[in-house]
Amino acid sequence: MNNTHHEESFWSKYIFSQDHKVIGIQYGITSLLFLFFGFSLMLVMRWQLAYPDTEIPLVGWMFENRMLSPDMYNSLGVMHGTIMIFLGVVPIIVGAFGNYLVPLQIGAPDMAFPKLNMASYWCFFIAGIFMLSGFFLPGGPANSGWTSYPPLSNIATTGQTVWLFGMVFLITSSLLGSINIIVTIIQLRTEGLTWMKLPFFIWAQLVTSFLLVLAFPPLEAAGIFQLMDRLAFTSFFMPSGLVVGGEVLSGVGETYAGGGSPLLWQHLFWFLAHPEVYVLILPAFGIIGEIIANNTRKPIWGYKILVYSVFFLGFMSFIVWAHHMFLTGMGQTMSVFFAITTMIISVPSVVILTCLVISLWGGSIRFNTPMLFALSFLPMFAMGGVTGLPLGIPLSDIHLHDTYYVISHFHYVVAPGTIFAIFAGIYYWFPKITGKKLNEVLGKVHFIFSIIFMNGIFFPMLIQGLAGVSRRLADGGESYAHAQSVLQYNEMMSVSAWLLALAQLPFIINFIMTLLKKKKEVPDSNPWKATTLEWACPSPPIAHGNFKTKPVVYRGPYEYSVPEHKDDFSPQFEKLGDK
Amino acid sequence: MSNDMNHHIKIYRNVFIGLLIFTGLTVGASYIDFNLIWIGVTVGLSIAFFKGYLVAANFMHLNDEKKLIYMILGMTIFFFVVLFFMPTLWNSNELKSPDYLPIQNGEGINKIDHNNNHSHGDHH
Amino acid sequence: MKIPYNEELRPDTGLYNAKLGIWLFLASEVMLFGGLFSAYIMLRLSDPNWANYGQSALNVPLATLNTAVLITSSVTMVMSWVSLKMQDVKKYSMYMGLTLLCSFGFLIIKYIEYTSKFEHGLFPSTNNFLAVYFTLTGLHGLHVIGGILVNGYFFGPGKKMWDSEPERFTNRIEVAGLYWHFVDLVWIFLFPALYLL
Numbered sequence: 001m002n003n004t005h006h007e008e009s010f011w012s013k014y015i016f017s018q019d020h021k022v023i024g025i026q027y028g029i030t031s032l033l034f035l036f037f038g039f040s041l042m043l044v045m046r047w048q049l050a051y052p053d054t055e056i057p058l059v060g061w062m063f064e065n066r067m068l069s070p071d072m073y074n075s076l077g078v079m080h081g082t083i084m085i086f087l088g089v090v091p092i093i094v095g096a097f098g099n100y101l102v103p104l105q106i107g108a109p110d111m112a113f114p115k116l117n118m119a120s121y122w123c124f125f126i127a128g129i130f131m132l133s134g135f136f137l138p139g140g141p142a143n144s145g146w147t148s149y150p151p152l153s154n155i156a157t158t159g160q161t162v163w164l165f166g167m168v169f170l171i172t173s174s175l176l177g178s179i180n181i182i183v184t185i186i187q188l189r190t191e192g193l194t195w196m197k198l199p200f201f202i203w204a205q206l207v208t209s210f211l212l213v214l215a216f217p218p219l220e221a222a223g224i225f226q227l228m229d230r231l232a233f234t235s236f237f238m239p240s241g242l243v244v245g246g247e248v249l250s251g252v253g254e255t256y257a258g259g260g261s262p263l264l265w266q267h268l269f270w271f272l273a274h275p276e277v278y279v280l281i282l283p284a285f286g287i288i289g290e291i292i293a294n295n296t297r298k299p300i301w302g303y304k305i306l307v308y309s310v311f312f313l314g315f316m317s318f319i320v321w322a323h324h325m326f327l328t329g330m331g332q333t334m335s336v337f338f339a340i341t342t343m344i345i346s347v348p349s350v351v352i353l354t355c356l357v358i359s360l361w362g363g364s365i366r367f368n369t370p371m372l373f374a375l376s377f378l379p380m381f382a383m384g385g386v387t388g389l390p391l392g393i394p395l396s397d398i399h400l401h402d403t404y405y406v407i408s409h410f411h412y413v414v415a416p417g418t419i420f421a422i423f424a425g426i427y428y429w430f431p432k433i434t435g436k437k438l439n440e441v442l443g444k445v446h447f448i449f450s451i452i453f454m455n456g457i458f459f460p461m462l463i464q465g466l467a468g469v470s471r472r473l474a475d476g477g478e479s480y481a482h483a484q485s486v487l488q489y490n491e492m493m494s495v496s497a498w499l500l501a502l503a504q505l506p507f508i509i510n511f512i513m514t515l516l517k518k519k520k521e522v523p524d525s526n527p528w529k530a531t532t533l534e535w536a537c538p539s540p541p542i543a544h545g546n547f548k549t550k551p552v553v554y555r556g557p558y559e560y561s562v563p564e565h566k567d568d569f570s571p572q573f574e575k576l577g578d579k
Numbered sequence: 580m581s582n583d584m585n586h587h588i589k590i591y592r593n594v595f596i597g598l599l600i601f602t603g604l605t606v607g608a609s610y611i612d613f614n615l616i617w618i619g620v621t622v623g624l625s626i627a628f629f630k631g632y633l634v635a636a637n638f639m640h641l642n643d644e645k646k647l648i649y650m651i652l653g654m655t656i657f658f659f660v661v662l663f664f665m666p667t668l669w670n671s672n673e674l675k676s677p678d679y680l681p682i683q684n685g686e687g688i689n690k691i692d693h694n695n696n697h698s699h700g701d702h703h
Numbered sequence: 704m705k706i707p708y709n710e711e712l713r714p715d716t717g718l719y720n721a722k723l724g725i726w727l728f729l730a731s732e733v734m735l736f737g738g739l740f741s742a743y744i745m746l747r748l749s750d751p752n753w754a755n756y757g758q759s760a761l762n763v764p765l766a767t768l769n770t771a772v773l774i775t776s777s778v779t780m781v782m783s784w785v786s787l788k789m790q791d792v793k794k795y796s797m798y799m800g801l802t803l804l805c806s807f808g809f810l811i812i813k814y815i816e817y818t819s820k821f822e823h824g825l826f827p828s829t830n831n832f833l834a835v836y837f838t839l840t841g842l843h844g845l846h847v848i849g850g851i852l853v854n855g856y857f858f859g860p861g862k863k864m865w866d867s868e869p870e871r872f873t874n875r876i877e878v879a880g881l882y883w884h885f886v887d888l889v890w891i892f893l894f895p896a897l898y899l900l
Contacts, residue, residue: 109704112720179727186647187708187720213731214658218738224838225742232827234834236742259750259831267666267745268738318658322665334669545704584789588782595778602770606763609899623895630891638781638884645717648726655730659737666745 016122018114021541023121024100025433031091034128035419036504038083041076043501048073049476050494073474074143075159079134081146082163085280086170087128089414092422093283094174094212095124098181098205101429104534104541105199107190107551107573112183116176123173130166134159145472147269150237150262154229155244161230164223171216171223178209185209190533192553196307197572199532199557200293200300203307204286207314208279215275215318222268235260263328270321278317280414281381282310284421285352288374291424292356294530295371296363297568299558302355309348309355316345326394327401335394342392349385353378364561364568369443373424376451377417384412387462402472405465408458416454423450423507428528434515435523435539442510449503456496460489529569532557536573594637601630710870725878729885732846736889739842740896743835756832758898760825762816766898769812770890776805777887780854780880787873792865795876799858802883806851813844836897843893846886853879 017023047056048068060066068076099117103110111117134141139157142148153160185206189198225236233256240258242250250258293300300306322330322338357378365371387409390396400406423446431437468482476490477483526535537547551573559570605626613619636642641652707713708720716723747753783798820826820833827837857879864872 108706110706112706113724114706116724175728175731179724179731182727183720183724186716186723187713187718188706210654213727214655214734217731217735218662218741221735221738221742224842228827228834228838232834232837234827234838235831236746236834236838257828257830257834259746259752261745261749263669264666264742264745267669268742271662271738319661330669584785588785591778591781591785595774598774599771602767602774605895605899606767609763609895620900623900627892627895631888634777634884634888634891638777638887639881647716647718647723651726651730655733659733662734662737663741663744666741667748670745670749 016118018110018118019543020099020103020111020114020117021433021543021546023117024096024098026121027091027095027099027124028097030125030128031088031096034083035088035092038080038088039501041080041083043497044068045073045076045080046494046497048474050491052475052478068474070474071143072140074145074472075134075141077472078142078144078146078148078163079131082131082142082166084414085146085276086167087124087131089280089418089422090174090276091124093287093418094181094205094208094279095121095177097283097287097422097425097429098209099177100433101534102181102184102202102205103188104432104537104546105202105532106185106188106193107533107536107547107553108184108188109545109547111180112187113180116180120173120176120180123169123176127166127169127173130162130169134162137162147273148226148265149269150226150229150260150265151239151242151244151249153226153265154237155249161227164227164230167223168220171220174212174216178212181205181209182213190551190553193533193572194553196304197553197556199286200289200303200306201283201286201532203310204282204289207310208282211275211279211282211314211317215272215279218268219272222265225268226265229256229260237262237265263325266325266328267321270324271318274321274324275314275317277410277413278313280418281349282313284377284381284418285310285356287421287425287428288356288377290530290532291370291374291428292359293558293560294428294528295366295368295374296360297366297560298359298363299556299560300355301358301361302351303556303558306352306355309351313345313348313352316341316348320345320392323392323397326397339392339394343389346385346389346392353382353385368427369438369440369447370424370428372444372447373420373427376447377420377424380416380420380451380454381413384409384414384417387412399468400465402470403465404461404469404471407471408461408465411458411461415458416451420450423447426511429534430514431523431527432534432539432541435519436514436517437527438514439510442506446503446507446510449506450500453496453500453503457493457500460486460493464489526571529567531559531569531571533573535571590637594633597633598630601626601633605630710868710874719874721874721878722881725881729881732885732889736892739839740892743839743896746831746835750831752830753832756830757825758832760820760823761836761898762819763898765812765816766894769809770894772805772808772812773887773890776802776809777884779805780883784873784876784880787865787869787876790869792862795865796858796862799854799876803851803854803858806847806854809847810844810851813840839893839897843886843889846889850879850883850886854883 014022017026044056044059045068047054053067055066056063056068063069063072099111102108131141137158139159141159142153142156142163144153144156144160148160148163185198185202225234228234229236229238235250235256235258238250238256238258238260239262240250242248242256242258248254250256250260289300289306320338320341322334323342326335326338360375367375387405391400391406391409427438427443464477464483464486467486469477469480469486473480473483477487523539525537525539527539528535533551533553534541536551542548552575553572554575555570555572557572559572561568562570605623608619608622608626611619613622641648706720708718710719712719779798779801783795783802786792786794786798817837820837825833827834857876861875862872864875
């Protein structure tokens with residue numbers, strides 16, 4: 001029963017759309033803008049680190065004394081982290097890539113709950129407004145670390161309150177979106193698409209969504225507790241006898257009754273935040289898997305192992321969180337337990353990487369831009385993973401916790417990790433969304449300089465961290481005895497960061513230029529000669545319903561170079577004998 | 580179909596009565612002074628779990644649901660238990676390092692001195 | 704463009720979409736209240752002064768009545784679904800109306816409880832027990848309000864769907880019922896945890 005085509009107003013077609021493709025693009029554009037904004041915050045911070053106590057060029061006029069005060073440095077740090085993770089990366093890989101591609105890759109006309117989809121985008125949008133509003137408050141944005149540890153965050157300025165409200169809306173948006181993705185994948189798979197024929201991207205999105213559904217609510221609880229502490233003066237996280245600046249804040253007859261536990265926040269926060277980092281990486285694995293299969297012209301090696309690995313990874317991610325808390329005075333039993341689970345969780349990641357690397361063996365590799373980003377993801381993520389090991393062992397973590405080593409570790413996995421996967425995905429699926437391929441020369445320029453400067457920023461951090469330089473030091477360690485021998489890296493890292501920013505220009509120019517280009521009469525629906533279902537529909541897909549006729553699946557997702565076949569690929573959606 | 584529904588209606592009525600009775604029981608039990616606190620907690624929680632079971636199994640049709648729902652709920656309950664018990668286990672003294680006790684009365688770290696080697700005058 | 708399996712059951716899972724969706728949502732709510740209860744336990748066990756915080760100030764008879772009211776609303780909610788399964792839309796309206804009445808009753812009793820606390824100078828900031836009490840029952844109350852909004856919609860303007868798509872409407876009431884029973888379930892644990900234990 002097809003709908004009779006009714007005229008849609010501008011508002012219902014482009015703004016309050018219930019079409020997963022429009023919503024996916026809304027998420028994509030909004031989060032790309034947030035990503036660039038969050039990145040620019042760090043560019044300002046890196047001036048401070050390279051040249052402390054000098055006036056900031058270009059944007060100095062925005063700050064008091066044209067320099068960053070320590071409070072402002074902390075604020076920019078919080079907003080950089082929060083924006084990149086919650087308003088940038090997750091909305092792109094789940095909200096944009098997930099919403100746009102999941103229905104297409106399973107042959108569905110849309111997501112299971114289109115209205116919920118629309119609601120989840122607008123919740124995200126409102127969350128963004130809350131988060132950014134902190135910049136306009138007299139006390140500045142939140143500045144208690146993206147981890148918002150109490151008691152500091154309890155007594156911080158109003159920026160913290162709007163951060164908390166922003167988180168509440170973000171969590172709501174995420175819940176609505178992830179429920180939608182799970183139901184869509186389970187219920188709306190097209191005819192013939194059995195579980196073990198699903199593209200790896202779909203498995204990754206499924207596990208990611210389960211992580212989001214089950215791990216976010218404890219942070220919501222914690223956020224509510226912190227809001228109560230800040231607004232109703234409860235003492236959920238306020239310990240007794242807290243004295244700040246000579247003033248007694250908690251106890252009998254004081255502002256706060258006391259008796260609370262700062263550790264409670266840490267438990268609830270990290271219960272989410274650890275699965276959150278797997279939310280950041282799993283969809284990236286999915287994207288990389290698709291692109292590697294396509295550009296080696298070979299099936300992915302170890303499909304079943306990959307599927308079991310992502311489930312095992314998702315499960316384990318719930319029982320490792322206290323490795324972020326090794327220095328809180330936990331007993332041996334606890335630290336041994338979490339050290340063991342942390343070591344175990346490194347195994348499925350390595351398995352996944354290994355399968356992807358083995359997939360390259362004997363392939364006819366095409367070195368196009370998506371593939372270059374996908375290939376570089378492998379060693380870069382490996383760097384990030386390997387540097388996580390000394391952090392997961394309590395003994396070495398005592399030395400490395402809260403140093404630049406940690407910053408380097410998590411940036412290696414997210415920046416030349418997930419963000420490279422995002423770029424790979426944009427270059428790969430751009431022709432499906434718009435009917436036009438991005439320019440290859442500009443893409444390769446974007447790639448080569450990005451990978452060089454990424455390493456220029458994050459490798460020296462390992463050295464600084466091992467020397468003992470703490471994170472969140474507004475002067476970059478200048479007044480810190482441990483740091484003197486490694487201070488010279490600050491300037492090099494900052495210059496790399498600014499050059500990395502410049503390296504994004506080819507990408508931005510490419511993006512806009514290609515959008516403005518006129519597209520062919522009938523764009524190629526499968527320019528990469530791929531096998532999965534999203535390449536069965538036109539480019540871009542049909543507005544209502546995506547596919548001309550309901551697709552049927554006849555084989556697995558990566559049937560490349562099947563022997564005795566005319567072409568080096570056999571799409572899932574083509575009947576045998578058609579080729 | 581109508582008979583089927585009548586059967587269900589009977590069950591719902593019985594569950595309703597059962598819930599009211601057990602509510603009364605749990606309130607009554609709260610007035611009993613048990614010797615050990617944990618007995619009282621166990622009684623209270625057991626009654627609560629039973630009432631919860633009645634609602635979940637009958638009103639929420641969980642006694643006749645599909646496997647997928649059971650799997651999702653099973654996984655959720657597992658993580659719920661982890662979340663629930665971890666902060667409590669954390670604070671349990673048995674799980675702390677045996678040589679150090681929590682700071683008490685602001686005296687500084689009270690290392691268990693097995694050999695009576697120290698004197699309090701060592702600190703200032 | 705029709706989304707499949709909104710009414711009919713998908714053969715391999717045996718579910719319609721909204722049922723899977725609501726159970727996933729309830730799973731997230733289990734984790735939310737898990738975090739809240741876990742916090743309660745952690746705070747209570749680590750604070751030696753807990754017994755002095757005035758749990759005895761709570762009005763157990765009133766809360767017991769409230770428990771009975773909420774349980775009743777759960778029964779009337781499931782009966783409203785049963786009525787639709789038996790094609791009796793008038794009975795549906797009666798039971799849904801009773802559910803709404805009980806829900807409002809619950810909120811009114813809660814309001815009485817809260818205001819009596821405030822009058823005695825007992826606020827969330829007074830001590831951690833009261834902080835936990837107000838926050839947990841407050842969040843539960845917000846969920847009750849959410850349920851009232853949903854059920855109210857289905858009692859009023861939403862009822863139109865019965866005429867055009869009766870099966871889909873019945874499913875919606877089943878799904879709303881699942882949410883409402885969960886709200887009742889949480890209270891079944893909250894009541895003893897806060898008032899009795």
